[in-house]
Amino acid sequence: MASIWEYANPVKFIRTTDRVLPWLSAAAVVTLLVGLVWGFFFTPDDYRQGSTVKIIYLHVPAALMAINAWLMMLVASLIWIVRRHHVSALAARAAAPVGAVMTVIALVTGALWGQPMWGTWWEWDPRLTSFLILFLFYLGYMALWAAIEDDDTAADLTSILCLVGSVFAILSRYAVNFWNQGLHQGASVMRAGALAGDTEERVSNIFAVPLFVSMAGFALLFIALVFLRTQTEIRARRTRALMARERMG
Amino acid sequence: MIALLTRDLRLGVRAGGGFGLGLAFFLIVTVLVPFSIGPESALLARIAPGILWLGALLACLLSLDRILTLDWEDGSLDLLATAPLPMEGIVSIKALAHWITTGLPLVLVAPALGVLLNLPGPGYLWVTVSLLLGTPALSVIGTFGAALTVGIKRGGLLLSLLVLPLYVPTLIFGAEVARRGAAGLEVVTPLTLLAGITFGVIALLPFASAAVLRINLR
Amino acid sequence: MMPDLGKYADVVLSSYAVSILLIVALVGVSIWRARRIKAELDRVETRGIRRG
Numbered sequence: 062m063a064s065i066w067e068y069a070n071p072v073k074f075i076r077t078t079d080r081v082l083p084w085l086s087a088a089a090v091v092t093l094l095v096g097l098v099w100g101f102f103f104t105p106d107d108y109r110q111g112s113t114v115k116i117i118y119l120h121v122p123a124a125l126m127a128i129n130a131w132l133m134m135l136v137a138s139l140i141w142i143v144r145r146h147h148v149s150a151l152a153a154r155a156a157a158p159v160g161a162v163m164t165v166i167a168l169v170t171g172a173l174w175g176q177p178m179w180g181t182w183w184e185w186d187p188r189l190t191s192f193l194i195l196f197l198f199y200l201g202y203m204a205l206w207a208a209i210e211d212d213d214t215a216a217d218l219t220s221i222l223c224l225v226g227s228v229f230a231i232l233s234r235y236a237v238n239f240w241n242q243g244l245h246q247g248a249s250v251m252r253a254g255a256l257a258g259d260t261e262e263r264v265s266n267i268f269a270v271p272l273f274v275s276m277a278g279f280a281l282l283f284i285a286l287v288f289l290r291t292q293t294e295i296r297a298r299r300t301r302a303l304m305a306r307e308r309m310g
Numbered sequence: 311m312i313a314l315l316t317r318d319l320r321l322g323v324r325a326g327g328g329f330g331l332g333l334a335f336f337l338i339v340t341v342l343v344p345f346s347i348g349p350e351s352a353l354l355a356r357i358a359p360g361i362l363w364l365g366a367l368l369a370c371l372l373s374l375d376r377i378l379t380l381d382w383e384d385g386s387l388d389l390l391a392t393a394p395l396p397m398e399g400i401v402s403i404k405a406l407a408h409w410i411t412t413g414l415p416l417v418l419v420a421p422a423l424g425v426l427l428n429l430p431g432p433g434y435l436w437v438t439v440s441l442l443l444g445t446p447a448l449s450v451i452g453t454f455g456a457a458l459t460v461g462i463k464r465g466g467l468l469l470s471l472l473v474l475p476l477y478v479p480t481l482i483f484g485a486e487v488a489r490r491g492a493a494g495l496e497v498v499t500p501l502t503l504l505a506g507i508t509f510g511v512i513a514l515l516p517f518a519s520a521a522v523l524r525i526n527l528r
Numbered sequence: 529m530m531p532d533l534g535k536y537a538d539v540v541l542s543s544y545a546v547s548i549l550l551i552v553a554l555v556g557v558s559i560w561r562a563r564r565i566k567a568e569l570d571r572v573e574t575r576g577i578r579r580g
Binding site: 101112162165166174176177282286292296297307 | 553569
């Protein structure tokens, strides 16, 4: 009988997440620590990439969450447009900075990894380039939220930007693929990038298990942060409303 | 609709409408490029298509906030919203007027500026064709950005931040056509993709722009 | 205890350092802002009750 839409009520959302948050945060910290410590201390070096393979436990989960955060924002924006639940719009707002930080982590670790592997800090590899563009989308989205004073207008405009942005992000992904092939015909330098991408097939079990733990840790951390930040946004919104009412009366 | 278009065109061409500014900006950017990277003609010839595309894109970007801001400030946008014309029609006309006053002149002067950058022979045709096909998309996407930021004071910088990532696919395919054309390579694939983006954007994005404008006019 | 990272030690260590720093900063900012906003809301709410 408990429908998911009950959590659209801000009070109910805050009450429930308050109960869940301590456990969720603890689980996130433990999982993240286990994954990263396992990955950092107890995995062997790759025969070809040496110890740089340890970067995978940060790079891949961060990249995964960078994309998933945007997907979550897209779903939340759609829910806001269709059903007009404020919690949904605020959750999208809360997720954006988390997604942006994940994108930065993915880019920085990618660059650090690329330096010894490809011999350059930055390669205009389709994957890296797409992430840079994704980061720009996050920046624009957050800037638009920050620029508009009226909460509902901001929620409406940013959710439409999120929808349009998603379409253009996918277009850019294909465009960038095309563009780079256009530059380097049949380049094979990028195989190292493929290894980072297709983990399931290419990385053997020794690396895969801690990687999955690490991914779970990042996911839990993301959920916990979004809950916390959504609470904050709900409270900030309520504060603004109360202060506005005080000024009126 | 025609009346709105002619009104917008007349306002755009009139003094203060910024008609010549975009062109002047395009010219200056093109002139500054050899200053910044050196006069070596082989290098200039290689990067000329890309520079022309980038210059046109930036010139286009500069004039975006004129699409809606003036009408917003003097209240004529509210009047237009109550007119029998659907909002989708209004934003499409606005984008068309922007393209005729900004995009089309850029396309026409691009070959002339190509001379300054030592553009190779076959490049002239393809730079013109790709710009002719790509600039409408820039105007339509720009109108979406202008509609998003119309209610924000001093939203110019934000407008650029929002619009530039959306320009990425158009720029990539457009510049690719120009570059391949200048190098004498096959251009059909990027040309079709560029046309696909332009027509898709013209067909679909006015709905988003209209929705955004309706929210802003609430 | 410390695993031998070979010649790539700098790269691996700085990856971990940067990422952990960013995550800690993100969590820190989120918690700090959550506390501040919560206190502010409490203040505004009690003020409202007292007044009327």
